[in-house]
Amino acid sequence: MYPENYRYTKEHEWVLVEGDAGTVGITDHAQHELGDIVYVDFKYGRDTLKAGQQVEQGKSIGSVESVKAVSDIYSPVSGEIVGINQSLADTPEKLNADPHGEAWLFKIRLSNPGEIASLLSAADYEAYIGAEK
């Protein structure tokens, strides 16, 4: 269920790191808890999140909305935003169907790869959400 090569946060994001390139999304557990996702909003502070934006670990970069809930997305690592999954604007339901694959949220160039050590392994994350239930 939870890929071994991803790292996870307690806020239910995942990040796949290859060199200094990271791909970030929300976990299957997160999409399941939210229910039918209808909107993804990328915002850093008051401004629309764009490629080139420097973001800090743990800061909100937007939100995911389902029919009756909304949840902030936090960046699991610090770095520079290099890409945003614009296809989610028209097909947010992909986040329910394939949260660990096609429905990634953004790509980031890590400025501090050391931060990865602070994230959870797949086994730790599964234990964490097991305890949360």
Add this chain to the structure above:
Amino acid sequence: MRYLPKSDSERREMLAACGVESAEDLFAHLPEAVRLKRPLDLPDGVSEYEIVDYFRRQGDRNANGYASFLGAGVYAHYRPVLVDTVVSRGEFLTSYTPYQAEISQGTLTTIFEFQTMICQLTGMDVANASMYDGSTALAEAALMAARLTSKGGLLVARTVHPEYQEVLQTYAKNQGMPITEFGYDPGTGAADLDDLERKLNSLDAAVILQSPNFFGVVEDVNRAAELAHRRAALLVMGFTEAVSLGILQPPAEADILAGELQSFAISPSYGGPYAGIIATRDRFVRQMPGRLVGETTDTHGNRAFCLTLATREQHIRREKATSNICTNQALIALMATVFMSVYGKQGLRELAEQNLAKAHYLAGKLTPRFSGPFFNEFVVSTNGRNPEEINRALLERKIIGGLPLGRFYPELSGAMLLCATEMSRREDMDALAAIF
């Protein structure tokens, strides 16, 4: 509301169950300093007949049978009988929307009709389920523009209703949103768009204009919108006289419309409750405040209604919500809905034409202060006489005169704002003109 009488023995029983001696003991935990240590200053009980008689006498003190030429944000329009027939039905009058709103399909249906008719009337894509009143709708529209543009400055025309401007100040003061006024043309009474162009800068979120404006003059909304858009700001158009929408072209270039629906069969009632409205373009809907009812299908495939885009709202998004409004003016908005249904498109146009014709008849007998095009309100010069004095003379003839403008615009202390509606009779207009 249920009336629950209780006898002395029932009182004693309830107090015993609570383990206290008297009703006073229930408040014993309150600090001495804040407790009222005497009985409330209320008369002893009186008979039902005395109560009815008292209120009848109070009612007789109203200006029943007076003609009114007072507008300035609240208008004397006819209220079709059907309005009260519908809104006094128990299903509407006594029901409160349950927290599972979809249980109330009847209420949601009327709100959906309301939103649909407001869109048809304004030419906008989407309208919310209503706001508290026109002034708070305008202020919420300003905050909405700030969110949409990620900017804060507001350019507000001096021709916007002065009390709406005060509400705007209240909302903007602690939000880091500086307000800059722009003036009006002393000849036409329309907002001075050259002044706007000079003052507008790229940090401004919105230009706020009212049309017809406080002086009754129809503004050039599209040109103001063009100026706003050039600086990446939005154009918010307010209105206080909804009947004008029956004849004036909806401003195609405005981004957000925010106004007051009191004219649509909502009685003046000393200032409220009324119903406001925000209508806007589809692309701005996620930043719109207020409830929104959408059409859907139920599990059996039947047409049904639901609250939609609720994630904008406070109960879900908390401090990041678009507004702290988490309700609407359902019953009052229903009055407007019935009004719009009764008149229909053609009827509303005829109503607006009557207003226009009567106001222009009256203005023809007086000295209008401004030359700009007006709908059913206009400013007149009192030719050196004190406007309050004129109003006193009119009251003796059972005529309520206009608003002396000096209170809000010192430079117009010798002028009065008058309004004529479909309710204005020719003999009263002639009598008013004779006093001037």
